[in-house]
Amino acid sequence: MAKTTFLTFISSLCCFLGVFHLQITHAQIVIGKPVLEFTQACANDTFNSFTTSFVFSPESGVETSNQFLIELSDATGSFNTATTVFTSNPGAITASPANVSFSLPMFTAGEEYKIRIKSTHPEAVSASSNSFAAYYKIQDSPFTINDLTATAVFCPGGSYLLSIDNPGTGDNDSPLQYPSLTFNWMKETGPTTSVIIGQGPTLAVSEAGVYFAETNYGSCTSDSFSNRVTVSEATSEESADATIVSSLGNPFCSQEGPTTLQTITGNSYTWFKNGTIIPGATSQTYETESSGLYEVIVSFGSCEASGSIDLNTGDFTAEINVPETNLLESGETIDVLVTTNAIAPEFKWFLNEEEISGALENSFTVTEFGLYRIEITQTDGCVFTKELSFQVDEFTDPFPNVDKIPNIISPNGDGINDTWIIPIEYTSGTNSNVTILKRNGEDVFSTNDYVNNWPEDPLPFSDVNQVFYYIITPPDKDPIKGSITVLK
Incomplete structure (x- = not known):
């Protein structure tokens, strides 16, 4: 009984080794030295395809997932830093001999290049090809001296x-x-x-x-x-x-x-x-x-x-069609145009340092108040950026048509009732004398050309609101007198 078991074991081992040997045999291929179908590789932007052929054996040793690669040496023929210039699709090459084409990298330049073929499944590598000159002619047109x-x-x-x-x-x-x-x-x-x-x-x-x-x-x-x-x-x-x-x-x-x-x-x-x-x-x-x-x-x-x-420094000029400071009435617009001799210019517009989405042209229609900035970038030749800026403020009529002389102002900087605004029949151009006095009679302001601008400077405040007195004297008319309460 033991003898029968031993014989069975030996038989099984022999079968296993046979299969193992068969698998090893199928896992090995030999790739022949690639044959160049060209004498020198001279490429440019309109032609960059070079053919080589190679044999491998046995064909049955190539697995279905196998890929063949072409490696290009450096200009001295060394493969220490080889570049892969061709990779086949998995299982695409199954018959020997095979013909494949490859392209040169853009900075190829030398007389001693070589190629070799590699496979992935199973792994194998060929001997290197004969040396050949290879150049990618990145510039291939006449030039001047x-x-x-x-x-x-x-x-x-x-x-x-x-x-x-x-x-x-x-x-x-x-x-x-x-x-x-x-x-x-x-x-x-x-x-x-x-x-x-x-x-x-x-x-x-x-x-x-x-x-x-x-x-x-x-x-x-x-x-x-x-x-x-x-x-x-x-x-x-x-x-x-x-x-x-x-x-x-x-x-x-x-x-x-x-x-x-x-x-x-x-x-x-x-x-x-x-x-x-x-x-x-x-x-x-x-x-x-x-x-x-x-x-x-x-x-x-x-x-x-x-x-x-x-x-020539490669500089460019740029200007806009609006002044540095602009006044805009509510509901109105300003069309701003940038003129420049920049090469292939690009534009970016900013409002109060926030980039305006979609504003990428040399013109823009302004509808809001604030500080605008334009970046103009020359993108060809000498590449750099210039900036232009302008301010847009709300237009305020300095001579609004008010019905009566006000007796209260609040100069707190909020843009509302900050100055003493009087009817236009007493303002600049009418030759009316406008005088403002303190409670003790001291003259603090006097003009025959009033432009609704008092107080021009901040007024000192105590714990109570200040009271001033005014005298408006139109030509050939009786003076008009009253008081002005300045609220804190």
């Missing part, structure tokens, strides 16, 4: 400064607006040939020749290149050119701080603003945060070079 200058001259022993325009001229899409880009400076060696002689946003040249810049997209061809500048050495009868470059571009945002103007290297420097010498500005650079026409004269001893830049 030196404000489209065609020719330039440098002093013997000096140099001429070539510079990529930022943001450029007109609709120029300056590559300097894309911090991830790098640049090559080229010198023509023949009608169709050129060599790289420098890198960066500027280049000082001291040899005659034809120069231009291009965005560094490696072995990928592109349309991101500049105009040509023909540079020559000045003769004794020629004047030379001195480029001026703004470190923050032109225009620049003065709210971000001053920009530094830089020119070519020489023996001495004289800077001008709007035609006037700038005292103390005798260096190769000059720092400023204001607009204006800046010029420089660079001396090389026997030769001088001059240059200029019309610097």
